[in-house]
Amino acid sequence: MGRLSGKVAIITGAASGMGLAGAQLFASEGATVVLTDVAAEALSRETEAIVDAGGQATSVLLDVADAASWLNVLDHTLKAFGGVDVLVNNAGIQIAKGVLEAELDDWNKVLGVNTTGVWLGMKAVLPHFQQHGGGSIVNVSSIGGIIGGLADGGGAAYSASKGAVRSLTKHAAQWFAKDNVRVNSIHPGAVYTGMAAGLGYTKESISEQYATEIPLPPHVGDPIDIAYGMLYLASDESKYVTAAELVIDGGWSTH
Ligand SMILES: NC(=O)c1ccc[n+]([C@@H]2O[C@H](COP(=O)([O-])OP(=O)(O)OC[C@H]3O[C@@H](n4cnc5c(N)ncnc54)[C@H](O)[C@@H]3O)[C@@H](O)[C@H]2O)c1
Numbered sequence: 001m002g003r004l005s006g007k008v009a010i011i012t013g014a015a016s017g018m019g020l021a022g023a024q025l026f027a028s029e030g031a032t033v034v035l036t037d038v039a040a041e042a043l044s045r046e047t048e049a050i051v052d053a054g055g056q057a058t059s060v061l062l063d064v065a066d067a068a069s070w071l072n073v074l075d076h077t078l079k080a081f082g083g084v085d086v087l088v089n090n091a092g093i094q095i096a097k098g099v100l101e102a103e104l105d106d107w108n109k110v111l112g113v114n115t116t117g118v119w120l121g122m123k124a125v126l127p128h129f130q131q132h133g134g135g136s137i138v139n140v141s142s143i144g145g146i147i148g149g150l151a152d153g154g155g156a157a158y159s160a161s162k163g164a165v166r167s168l169t170k171h172a173a174q175w176f177a178k179d180n181v182r183v184n185s186i187h188p189g190a191v192y193t194g195m196a197a198g199l200g201y202t203k204e205s206i207s208e209q210y211a212t213e214i215p216l217p218p219h220v221g222d223p224i225d226i227a228y229g230m231l232y233l234a235s236d237e238s239k240y241v242t243a244a245e246l247v248i249d250g251g252w253s254t255h
Helices: 017-028 040-052 067-081 104-131 156-179 194-198 203-209 223-234
Strands: 008-011 032-037 056-061 086-089 135-140 181-188 245-248
Touching: 008 017, 008 067, 017 032, 017 040, 017 056, 017 086, 017 223, 032 040, 032 067, 040 056, 056 067, 067 104, 086 104, 086 223, 104 135, 104 156, 104 181, 135 156, 135 223, 156 181, 181 223, 223 245
Parallel strands: 008 032, 008 086, 032 056, 086 135, 135 181, 181 245
Antiparallel strands: none
């Protein structure tokens, strides 16, 4: 028996980084995984690889900021698998511009994906969870949403978007607990993924740059470190956990 046997999980931003690590881990723990992303080619390739490795998985294209796109994902999932038990709102983007440098378009784009996308995802699955005895929602925020500062990679809108995810998580946890719906957030620190590579980092350069801020070696996380947090919060092992903030940052936020 896997830790997610019998569960159907939708994961956003599943074509790379933490979302992909989560999809691979969930499938290896017995879940049926619906991988979603805007990156069509990587999405098909990675889903096929999970199926080839013996996992149960399918993929649906999804722009998390688009409400109609969410209805399509839910429709596809319910038709294919008869239900959904877990939603991992993981998709996110970063624009490393401060308050003065960011343009309104930058701001709206980051808030659209990182915050509106999480709200739309919850709005799509919650009625189903309410009618079918509950479910688990895992929202990937950031330590930028708690401590801001350098932890947001220099993105003002990013910090704001992730802070909003933190408080939206608590709002939903409070309102839907009566329906046996759990809503928790994960707050990664520096993790080497496509997002970090896009900001010009290598794994070694992050490790060197943050050696004093992040006390725990190797001073940078791997996607699987976050995936294990997703797994715990998705599984029944966390059945009494809601509105929690799971910080996975090698101790950065204590600095
Ligand atoms: N990497 C870090 O150091 C770090 C730290 C803290 C928080 N986070 C958060 O973790 C989450 C995952 O990030 P990652 O580092 O794995 O990034 P990543 O860039 O490797 O993966 C993000 C995925 O989201 C997808 N995506 C982007 N816009 C989308 C949209 N509109 N709709 C659907 N999918 C979309 C991308 O195609 C990509 O596959 C994000 O929410 C990010 O903000 C990352």
